[in-house]
Amino acid sequence: MLRIAVPNKGSLSGPASAMLHEAGYQMRKESKELVLVDPDNEVEFFYLRPRDIAIYVSSGRLDIGITGRDLLLDSEADAEEILALGFARSTFRYATKPGTAKGVGDFDGMTIATSYEGIVAQHLKDSGVNASVVHLDGAVETAIELGVAHVIADVVETGTSLRNAGLEVIGEPIMKSEAVVIRRAGADAEEPKVQQFLRRLQGVLVARTYVMMDYDCRAEHLERAVALTPGLESPTISPLHNEGWVAVRAMVPAKEAQRIMDDLYELGARAILTTAIHACRL
Numbered sequence: 001m002l003r004i005a006v007p008n009k010g011s012l013s014g015p016a017s018a019m020l021h022e023a024g025y026q027m028r029k030e031s032k033e034l035v036l037v038d039p040d041n042e043v044e045f046f047y048l049r050p051r052d053i054a055i056y057v058s059s060g061r062l063d064i065g066i067t068g069r070d071l072l073l074d075s076e077a078d079a080e081e082i083l084a085l086g087f088a089r090s091t092f093r094y095a096t097k098p099g100t101a102k103g104v105g106d107f108d109g110m111t112i113a114t115s116y117e118g119i120v121a122q123h124l125k126d127s128g129v130n131a132s133v134v135h136l137d138g139a140v141e142t143a144i145e146l147g148v149a150h151v152i153a154d155v156v157e158t159g160t161s162l163r164n165a166g167l168e169v170i171g172e173p174i175m176k177s178e179a180v181v182i183r184r185a186g187a188d189a190e191e192p193k194v195q196q197f198l199r200r201l202q203g204v205l206v207a208r209t210y211v212m213m214d215y216d217c218r219a220e221h222l223e224r225a226v227a228l229t230p231g232l233e234s235p236t237i238s239p240l241h242n243e244g245w246v247a248v249r250a251m252v253p254a255k256e257a258q259r260i261m262d263d264l265y266e267l268g269a270r271a272i273l274t275t276a277i278h279a280c281r282l
């Protein structure tokens with residue numbers, strides 16, 4: 001059985017379970033369940049704190065896990081990212097009250113509050129800055145107002161939390177994060193069960209980002225139409241009963257579907273349809 005760590009709480013938990021469910025795996029019914037065996041798919045899910053997942057995976061007791069790229073880096077665990085999952089996207093940034101500092105170079109002698117001490121300590125070291133780091137579990141934005149720190153380093157998604165605390169970002173993002181699948185560093189990359197799990201998740205990612213497009217067009221416009229819808233490999237072309245017309249079928253990025261439909265229509269294509277892809281293996 002493949003042993004998989006899944007986040008049990010926080011921003012990663014809901015979307016991770018939703019993606020696994022879409023990939024055909026059983027998910028727990030109760031938020032108190034700690035372990036779930038899915039015998040049909042030969043996997044065992046362990047619901048763990050997101051911050052602990054890299055540690056379990058690096059120990060080799062669990063084969064793979066879903067966590068945040070920032071949490072993986074912060075843990076300094078001997079684990080590596082093998083697939084980015086596109087949710088829980090955020091940046092990790094410094095912020096202060098306006099007028100405190102212009103750049104990271106001004107942090108010398110200051111105190112920085114964060115829940116991600118590993119990332120911050122490494123970044124300060126790389127930047128040649130001598131500042132002290134204080135660990136807080138959450139609500140880090142309040143640390144400056146309450147006099148615990150001069151600067152914070154925290155996850156930023158929309159920037160609302162920073163704005164509400166009257167803080168402004170300093171410097172470039174320290175890193176960009178999203179949910180990722182991890183495994184122990186140097187583990188067997190070809191392990192068939194792991195490969196099958198990754199293919200299932202990749203299938204969900206593709207199904208979420210692509211739609212299937214079908215349309216009819218005159219044969220003389222085919223080359224220009226195919227340039228608009230090249231598909232992943234190459235589009236399927238079938239003859240129509242009406243001579244001089246062909247039917248075309250290709251996957252297109254969902255975000256571009258409406259623009260492509262407009263361009264195809266301009267070209268004289270008709271009966272242009274898009275349909276959702278529910279699952280796929282590329």
Ligand SMILES: Nc1ncnc2c1ncn2[C@@H]1O[C@H](COP(=O)(O)OP(=O)(O)OP(=O)(O)O)[C@@H](O)[C@H]1O
Nearest residue numbers: 009010011012050068069070088089090155157177
């Ligand atoms: N507002 C957010 N938007 C997107 N991703 C976020 C957000 N807050 C945290 N994350 C991501 O979630 C992961 C942290 O998960 P964790 O469960 O430890 O914290 P959390 O989601 O803030 O939950 P909580 O603070 O309620 O425990 C990190 O990868 C982080 O980048």
Ligand SMILES: O=P(O)(O)OC[C@H]1O[C@H](OP(=O)(O)OP(=O)(O)O)[C@H](O)[C@@H]1O
Nearest residue numbers: 138139140155156157158159160161162
């Ligand atoms: O840029 P935003 O869209 O405001 O999102 C970022 C905020 O979201 C998370 O906080 P969370 O709500 O998880 O609380 P926490 O600080 O206690 O972790 C994160 O720690 C930031 O505070």
Ligand SMILES: [Mg+2]
Nearest residue numbers: 010011138139
């Ligand atoms: Mg949080």
